[in-house]
Amino acid sequence: MNAKTFVASSSREALRKVRAELGEEAIILSNRKTGNGVEIVAAPQEFLAERPPAAVSVAKEPGHGSQTGLLGEIRTLHEGLLKQLMLFTTGQERRGDHQKARIQRSLVKAGFSVALANQILDQMPEQVGLDWVLQVLERNLRRVAGDDEVVNRGGVYALVGPTGVGKTTTTAKLAARAVLRHGPEHVAMVTTDSYRVGAFEQLRIYGKILGIPVLSVRDASDLQLTLSSLGQKRVIFVDTMGVGQRDSRVEAQSVMLDQAGVKRLLLLNATSHLHTLEDVVRVYRGSGLMGCILTKLDEAVSMGGVLDVVIRHKLVMHYVADGQRVPEDLHDVSLSTLLRSTFSSLDTATHVAAGHALDFPQAGGVRHAF
Numbered sequence: 001m002n003a004k005t006f007v008a009s010s011s012r013e014a015l016r017k018v019r020a021e022l023g024e025e026a027i028i029l030s031n032r033k034t035g036n037g038v039e040i041v042a043a044p045q046e047f048l049a050e051r052p053p054a055a056v057s058v059a060k061e062p063g064h065g066s067q068t069g070l071l072g073e074i075r076t077l078h079e080g081l082l083k084q085l086m087l088f089t090t091g092q093e094r095r096g097d098h099q100k101a102r103i104q105r106s107l108v109k110a111g112f113s114v115a116l117a118n119q120i121l122d123q124m125p126e127q128v129g130l131d132w133v134l135q136v137l138e139r140n141l142r143r144v145a146g147d148d149e150v151v152n153r154g155g156v157y158a159l160v161g162p163t164g165v166g167k168t169t170t171t172a173k174l175a176a177r178a179v180l181r182h183g184p185e186h187v188a189m190v191t192t193d194s195y196r197v198g199a200f201e202q203l204r205i206y207g208k209i210l211g212i213p214v215l216s217v218r219d220a221s222d223l224q225l226t227l228s229s230l231g232q233k234r235v236i237f238v239d240t241m242g243v244g245q246r247d248s249r250v251e252a253q254s255v256m257l258d259q260a261g262v263k264r265l266l267l268l269n270a271t272s273h274l275h276t277l278e279d280v281v282r283v284y285r286g287s288g289l290m291g292c293i294l295t296k297l298d299e300a301v302s303m304g305g306v307l308d309v310v311i312r313h314k315l316v317m318h319y320v321a322d323g324q325r326v327p328e329d330l331h332d333v334s335l336s337t338l339l340r341s342t343f344s345s346l347d348t349a350t351h352v353a354a355g356h357a358l359d360f361p362q363a364g365g366v367r368h369a370f
Contacts, residue, residue, distance in 0.1 A: 111304020
């Protein structure tokens, strides 16, 4: 059975087409953005079964090397994930815990790691079900009213994160909220992004619309002088350069912001792979990090991966963003909405090490942390 190509305006819609035609167990072979939208190449589960495990060994045959090598890697990853799932599921089913096995599969398909799913289900009392699991997740997700902690309180806040996570647009959204709260005379924006072509110009356009100043800085001393000159402003938002989380400039940027006494909000892309998010949090953590903002929720098939990382690293969520409109597409965090969206569509994620201990409710009820 051959692979098929699906094209749609968004990743979510393309995946819906895949599942409608090929089923929930379809194998995604590739995905990319095109002029017509998002293109996904997928195949039914039988696609791998029809290929022999030795496919990798014939990778050097003329005309077939790339394809057979890729098939072999996909098959290996697929079999490895199934084995991880069965390590827990088989043990539970042998003890008659079929419900736990079903819930565990649902959690992993929703994007949560096997480690977190097992950590929750190991503590799951008898005669409770998915509702209890959702209560555990909600209890361990931390959130605050973003405007109370940022816009209304005032101060200097830098938005940090890798390239393409939405820092510039989110900076403008926050500035717009601050203008509505305090007036344009009390708000300013600053950018440290001197690398990306048009970065300052994009922020300057937002500033012109909002009626607030936008300044560009080059280094730590320039940042401190600029912030000092804006000392009369109630709220200042700093848009930072976007570089990969493994770039050495990330550490230098953190030092610069710490020296200037700037608090940091980490932007997490909800469409990113769980392991990528894990790497991002590891690199951007620090004493100046006050919390996170989840972005690109409108493009994410499921939020399980990003919520998994937020839970295990005990990050505080301040806002969520689900579009490009300023300021409409920035919202306060609704835990129930996030969890509903997470389980409305299923995806898969792989194993990562468990983090901090979780806070479990009693079987008889839940005391909400927020």
